[in-house]
Amino acid sequence: MSLVSFRRLVRDNARLYLLAIPILFACDSPSAPEQILGRIWVTTSLTGLDFPAKFGVRIEGSGTVVLRDLNLGDSIFVGFSKKGTYTIKLNGLASNCSTSENPQTLNLTETATFRVQFDVTCGALYGVLRVSMTTTGEDLDPTYKIVLNQGVQYSVGANGTFQLNQILGGTQEAELVEVASNCHPTGAVRQSFSLAVGGPTRDTARVSFSVACTRAERFAFSRQVTTISGPSELVMVANADGLDPVWTFSGFAPAWSRQGTFLALGWISCDSYYYYYYGPCSKVGLASVNYQTGDILRLTNDSTDTGPSWRPDGDAIVFERRGQLFIVDATKEGNNPVPVPTPAAVTRAFQPAWSPDGFKIAFACEIDSGAPDICVIAPDGSGFVRLTTDASLDSDPEWSPDGAQIAFTTIVGDAIKLAVMPSAGGAITRLTDGRNPAWSTDGTRILFEGSGATKGIFMFALSSSAVTRLTLFDDHDPTWRP
Numbered sequence: 001m002s003l004v005s006f007r008r009l010v011r012d013n014a015r016l017y018l019l020a021i022p023i024l025f026a027c028d029s030p031s032a033p034e035q036i037l038g039r040i041w042v043t044t045s046l047t048g049l050d051f052p053a054k055f056g057v058r059i060e061g062s063g064t065v066v067l068r069d070l071n072l073g074d075s076i077f078v079g080f081s082k083k084g085t086y087t088i089k090l091n092g093l094a095s096n097c098s099t100s101e102n103p104q105t106l107n108l109t110e111t112a113t114f115r116v117q118f119d120v121t122c123g124a125l126y127g128v129l130r131v132s133m134t135t136t137g138e139d140l141d142p143t144y145k146i147v148l149n150q151g152v153q154y155s156v157g158a159n160g161t162f163q164l165n166q167i168l169g170g171t172q173e174a175e176l177v178e179v180a181s182n183c184h185p186t187g188a189v190r191q192s193f194s195l196a197v198g199g200p201t202r203d204t205a206r207v208s209f210s211v212a213c214t215r216a217e218r219f220a221f222s223r224q225v226t227t228i229s230g231p232s233e234l235v236m237v238a239n240a241d242g243l244d245p246v247w248t249f250s251g252f253a254p255a256w257s258r259q260g261t262f263l264a265l266g267w268i269s270c271d272s273y274y275y276y277y278y279g280p281c282s283k284v285g286l287a288s289v290n291y292q293t294g295d296i297l298r299l300t301n302d303s304t305d306t307g308p309s310w311r312p313d314g315d316a317i318v319f320e321r322r323g324q325l326f327i328v329d330a331t332k333e334g335n336n337p338v339p340v341p342t343p344a345a346v347t348r349a350f351q352p353a354w355s356p357d358g359f360k361i362a363f364a365c366e367i368d369s370g371a372p373d374i375c376v377i378a379p380d381g382s383g384f385v386r387l388t389t390d391a392s393l394d395s396d397p398e399w400s401p402d403g404a405q406i407a408f409t410t411i412v413g414d415a416i417k418l419a420v421m422p423s424a425g426g427a428i429t430r431l432t433d434g435r436n437p438a439w440s441t442d443g444t445r446i447l448f449e450g451s452g453a454t455k456g457i458f459m460f461a462l463s464s465s466a467v468t469r470l471t472l473f474d475d476h477d478p479t480w481r482p
Contacts, residue, residue: 036079038108041115042068042088043075048122048200052094055120061086061108083108090118096198097122126166127195127203131174133160137213141180144209149173158211167205169197176209181239182216185209216240218481219438219447220254220263221457223247224474227270232281235265237291237481242457242470249289249296250281253306253477257314257330258356260482263289264308264317264330267298286319288330299328300337307351312358318379323348325363327379341381348372353397353406355423362387362397362406362423374408376423387425396436399423400443407437407446416451418460432460432467438478447478 042057051072059066062084068076070090080086089103099120106114131146135158146154148164149172156162176189193205217240222233233252238245251265270281285300286308299317307320310330317330318340326337340361342349348366355362365375365386373388374397388394393411400407403423410419410430418431434448446460447470457471457478 036081037083037111038080039113040078040080040086040088040106041075041113042070042078043115043117044070044073044090045117045119046073046122047120048097048124049202050094050096050125051120051122052092052097054092055118056091058089058091058103059086060089061106077113080108083110088116090120093120094122096125121200123198123200124202125169125197127169127197127205129164129167129174129193129195130204130206131156131162131164132206132208133158134208134210135159135183135213136211137183139180139182139216139218140213141183141211144176144211145178146209147175147177153177167195169195169203174207176211179211180213180216181241183211183213186212215260217440219457219478220248220256220481221449221471221475221478222252222254222265223471224476227281232268232270235263236475238470245471248291251287252283253308255308255310255317255479256481257288257310258312258482259314261291262310262314262330263291264299264310264319265289266306266308267296286317286328288317297330297333299330299333299335301334309352309354309361311354312356318352318354318361320350320352320363323350323366325349325352325361340377340379342377343384346375346384349375351396353399355399356401356403362399364395364397374406374421385425387421388428394419398437398439400439401441402443407439409435409437418446418448431462432465434458434460436477438480440480441482447480449476449478 053072055070057068057070057076059078062082066078070076086106086108087103090099097120099118104116133144133156140158142158144156146156171192171194173190173192176185187210191207193207195205196203218237220235220237223236224233234247235249235251235254236245237248250268250270254263254265256263265287267284267287268281269284283303285302286305288297288299302321305319305321308317310317315331316327318325318327325340327340328337329335345367346365350364352361352363360376360378362374362376364372366372372393372395373386374394375386377384394408396409398407405420406423407420410417416435418434418437419428421428433451435451436449438447444462448458450456450458455474456469457475459468459470
């Protein structure tokens with residue numbers, strides 16, 4: 001073969017090889033993606049209440065099935081690549097919901113966007129309950145409990161309201177529970193209500209409770225505590241059974257006015273930065289506090305003032321300052337107290353108690369050094385009488401409500417006892433271990449504080465001699481509210 005013929009053969013074969021390359025690659029190459037001809041736009045129109053969070057959408061046609069989630073209030077778009085008939089179905093309808101024409105059918109014959117809307121109507125699954133509370137009278141119970149028949153409790157104020165938005169339908173009951181002992185319902189404590197469900201609007205039911213409260217039997221006392229600022233005292237007020245004690249003010253030695261409106265007490269200030277963080281709170285004198293409003297009237301400015309007792313009319317207070325009795329105007333702030341004249345033989349006068357008729361003041365008096373007795377004197381210093389003269393240490397006098405007797409603390413050796421005697425003096429009757437007595441307003445019981453290692457406030461029943469423990473802590477100076 002000539003050189004020319006060989007070159008021609010090589011050239012022709014090369015052409016054949018190059019032509020074969022596209023054919024080989026065409027056999028192994030992937031198919032081109034299908035062209036999207038159009039889209040189906042699925043949306044909902046909602047009417048009613050309590051819709052599900054989402055629906056399911058199923059689109060089927062031309063050999064294709066598409067499953068998508070349709071969130072509440074949203075829309076979805078689904079592309080289609082083949083013409084034909086498509087079925088669109090809305091799934092996930094709750095039992096309270098319905099829609100017309102489900103599924104819907106589309107015949108897709110042209111390239112376009114087709115809208116499919118489902119009109120969904122849902123009825124209310126729940127109703128609304130509105131509860132109102134009305135309380136009248138004195139010493140209102142601040143909070144009540146309302147129990148539904150599902151067993152769930154809700155709190156409501158003395159004159160409050162609340163609303164519950166997801167209450168199941170049907171007939172149910174609401175019950176008023178935990179009413180204070182001084183309060184009494186003036187209507188039914190258990191009330192039925194009915195809620196209809198399934199409609200396009202939410203049904204609302206209303207229940208109303210009413211309570212009338214009378215003046216509660218309560219007592220005040222001081223409680224020694226240890227705080228971040230050091231040891232201090234708090235004035236507490238509790239119900240007659242000792243339950244639900246409430247801290248009212250920082251102070252000590254409380255005394256109720258005869259009207260039960262004001263508390264006189266030794267005022268303690270913990271407001272300064274120094275005392276709050278580094279040292280104990282400070283005693284700053286006597287104050288009168290309105291129990292209902294919390295308004296404070298500073299009466300004296302001497303840190304040694306203690307043991308206040310009200311004159312029956314509520315206009316004056318007798319108290320002790322450095323072993324001497326003083327009387328201060330209880331209606332003015334920061335006025336000068338007037339001393340009560342006492343005989344020269346009285347070296348110390350303390351723990352005064354104004355008589356119910358306002359004419360006398362009983363107090364602990366030291367005539368023989370170190371041996372206090374019970375004495376009585378008029379506010380102007382006249383009519384001084386020494387009621388006890390024995391070797392016992394007598395203190396903490398307290399008049400009975402009728403003024404006929406005086407209760408007091410008497411100490412003989414290691415025995416610390418409550419005792420009573422006629423207010424004019426005479427035979428002494430020892431009652432029980434304890435100190436610092438306070439008569440109830442009906443004269444049948446005496447509050448007192450424990451003695452020695454026995455902490456707390458106790459109550460002694462004069463008719464039965466029964467002793468009831470009311471508090472468990474380091475509590476002192478009990479006083480009944482009139």
